[in-house]
Amino acid sequence: MADDKFSFTQEVERRRTFAIISHPDAGKTTLTEKFLLYGGAIRSAGSVKSRRSQKHAVSDWMEIEKQRGISVTSSVMQFEYDDFCINILDTPGHQDFSEDTYRTLMAADSAVMVIDCSKGVEDQTKKLFQVCKLRGIPIFTFINKMDRMGRDPFDLLEDIEKVLDIKSCPMNWPIGSGKDFKGVYNRYDNQIELFMDGNHGQSIAKAVKGQLGDEKFNPLIGHDLHEQLLGEIELLDIAGDHFDQKEVLKGNLTPVFFGSALTNFGVEPFLQSFLDMTPPPLARLSNQGNIDPKSENFTGFIFKIQANMNPAHRDRIAFLRICSGQFDKGMTVNHVQKGKKVKLAQPQQFVAQDRVVVDSAYPGDIIGIHDPGIFNIGDTLCKDASKIEYAGIPQFAPEHFARISTVNSLKRKQFLKGVTQLAEEGAIQVYRRPNMGVEELIIGVVGVLQFEVLEYRLKHEYGVELSMQQLPYRYLRWIEQDSYDVTKLALPMDTVLVENKHQQPVLLFQNEWSIKHILDRNEGIVLKEHS
Ligand code: GDP
Numbered sequence: 001m002a003d004d005k006f007s008f009t010q011e012v013e014r015r016r017t018f019a020i021i022s023h024p025d026a027g028k029t030t031l032t033e034k035f036l037l038y039g040g041a042i043r044s045a046g047s048v049k050s051r052r053s054q055k056h057a058v059s060d061w062m063e064i065e066k067q068r069g070i071s072v073t074s075s076v077m078q079f080e081y082d083d084f085c086i087n088i089l090d091t092p093g094h095q096d097f098s099e100d101t102y103r104t105l106m107a108a109d110s111a112v113m114v115i116d117c118s119k120g121v122e123d124q125t126k127k128l129f130q131v132c133k134l135r136g137i138p139i140f141t142f143i144n145k146m147d148r149m150g151r152d153p154f155d156l157l158e159d160i161e162k163v164l165d166i167k168s169c170p171m172n173w174p175i176g177s178g179k180d181f182k183g184v185y186n187r188y189d190n191q192i193e194l195f196m197d198g199n200h201g202q203s204i205a206k207a208v209k210g211q212l213g214d215e216k217f218n219p220l221i222g223h224d225l226h227e228q229l230l231g232e233i234e235l236l237d238i239a240g241d242h243f244d245q246k247e248v249l250k251g252n253l254t255p256v257f258f259g260s261a262l263t264n265f266g267v268e269p270f271l272q273s274f275l276d277m278t279p280p281p282l283a284r285l286s287n288q289g290n291i292d293p294k295s296e297n298f299t300g301f302i303f304k305i306q307a308n309m310n311p312a313h314r315d316r317i318a319f320l321r322i323c324s325g326q327f328d329k330g331m332t333v334n335h336v337q338k339g340k341k342v343k344l345a346q347p348q349q350f351v352a353q354d355r356v357v358v359d360s361a362y363p364g365d366i367i368g369i370h371d372p373g374i375f376n377i378g379d380t381l382c383k384d385a386s387k388i389e390y391a392g393i394p395q396f397a398p399e400h401f402a403r404i405s406t407v408n409s410l411k412r413k414q415f416l417k418g419v420t421q422l423a424e425e426g427a428i429q430v431y432r433r434p435n436m437g438v439e440e441l442i443i444g445v446v447g448v449l450q451f452e453v454l455e456y457r458l459k460h461e462y463g464v465e466l467s468m469q470q471l472p473y474r475y476l477r478w479i480e481q482d483s484y485d486v487t488k489l490a491l492p493m494d495t496v497l498v499e500n501k502h503q504q505p506v507l508l509f510q511n512e513w514s515i516k517h518i519l520d521r522n523e524g525i526v527l528k529e530h531s
Contacts, residue, residue: 015364117150298325398444
């Protein structure tokens with residue numbers, strides 16, 4: 001949002017762009033909502049309904065599809081808190097887990113990892129964490145649901161360190177847990193912060209603050225809990241890793257906070273510390289070296305494309321992460337990869353829960369631009385003629401595969417058009433057997449819901465009825481160019497050789513054993529997980 005109150009430099013420095021990652025149900029949506037509550041973007045919390053059953057998730061998705069606006073507004077959100085301008089990127093963790101989820105992390109400068117205190121680190125958190133690690137962005141941990149009985153906090157720290165292989169530093173420590181969760185002890189200023197009920201989490205929780213050892217806390221905490229806290233604090237000083245901002249910024253050390261998103265206990269202290277520690281937009285690597293976000297030249301890259309957001313208009317929106325310079329509505333920019341000029345006429349931004357047309361935007365912001373079919377994931381837009389290109393967005397290996405064809409062969413053209421569109425959006429990857437015609441394709445997806453998305457969208461947007469047969473493959477590896485003559489490959493029975501859209505050879509495996517088998521039997525072959 002443009003605001004004359006701030007200079008361009010201040011606009012950049014006050015931006016914080018981060019993704020929230022978690023396993024389904026850990027409380028990501030609730031925490032996001034509470035951030036909006038504390039930022040004043042919503043007046044009362046409580047729109048997060050209790051978790052729906054898995055069975056319903058698919059039809060929910062279709063409902064969401066009918067009102068695409070909603071699913072989009074929830075994927076990027078901007079709000080203000082304490083002069084910070086915050087962009088939250090949602091990474092769907094539910095069944096709609098897809099490549100989009102991974103790519104979104106390419107647009108974030110840091111990540112907040114939400115962990116359920118009764119579960120510890122779960123599968124999807126692990127996967128998303130690995131992508132953050134790949135990028136080397138800072139990761140902040142919020143251990144949620146402390147109002148419920150959970151695992152021992154020391155255990156949880158160990159879990160994070162062991163499962164994720166990252167050092168951790170507790171920034172605060174819970175005082176009690178379950179029904180007795182009363183507040184947190186902030187280690188950096190030795191302050192105790194006790195929370196009062198914020199109307200079951202609907203409004204901001206009031207807090208009483210004071211130094212550790214202050215007698216006023218005795219009746220509030222109780223003698224036993226106080227003693228326990230003092231003992232645990234002593235242990236922490238010996239056990240935990242020391243805080244080191246440099247290590248945090250490199251993604252080697254995660255600061256850990258305890259709280260309850262539902263009751264709001266610990267949410268604001270977390271938000272405040274997190275905003276202080278997490279960096280504003282930093283220089284980003286391009287083919288011309290690091291680009292300073294404060295440089296005058298406007299640049300950005302596309303990390304997500306979504307088509308037919310409004311079925312009445314058949315529109316296509318490309319999501320652009322601004323990396324440097326100021327964006328102004330209606331500006332003409334160079335599409336570096338296509339070598340063309342493009343006017344960005346109706347840029348949209350996603351403020352709290354609404355979509356608005358934006359006049360100005362700054363590095364760190366995400367804007368949605370109309371795409372007449374000219375953008376691809378990873379494309380760079382650039383104001384001047386410098387032809388800056390940002391490092392490409394890696395392609396993540398699909399884990400589920402199916403063979404598809406159209407039921408009605410007269411619809412072949414539509415079938416190909418729809419499949420191509422979804423592949424361009426990055427929702428699916430398309431492969432073919434070297435000797436197979438285009439009537440039958442193999443598609444790969446990161447999350448199984450994408451199969452249903454494909455079926456649904458081909459039917460509703462392209463009038464094509466699909467025949468689909470899921471295949472037993474689980475692993476994909478690219479054969480590094482020129483590393484091997486594929487005609488000489490000795491393949492085990494359960495492995496298949498296909499070609500991707502660039503006619504590169506790709507292998508699909510059913511298990512890790514077969515990958516090892518290929519490596520053992522075909523000397524010199526180089527298999528890659530990321531393209
Ligand atoms: P997401 O799937 O990670 O987005 O999780 P949600 O935010 O939808 O939360 C999943 C469920 O956990 C919902 O029923 C929430 O009300 C509940 N929940 C979220 N945070 C807390 C918390 O701090 N304490 C408790 N007891 N429940 C919570």
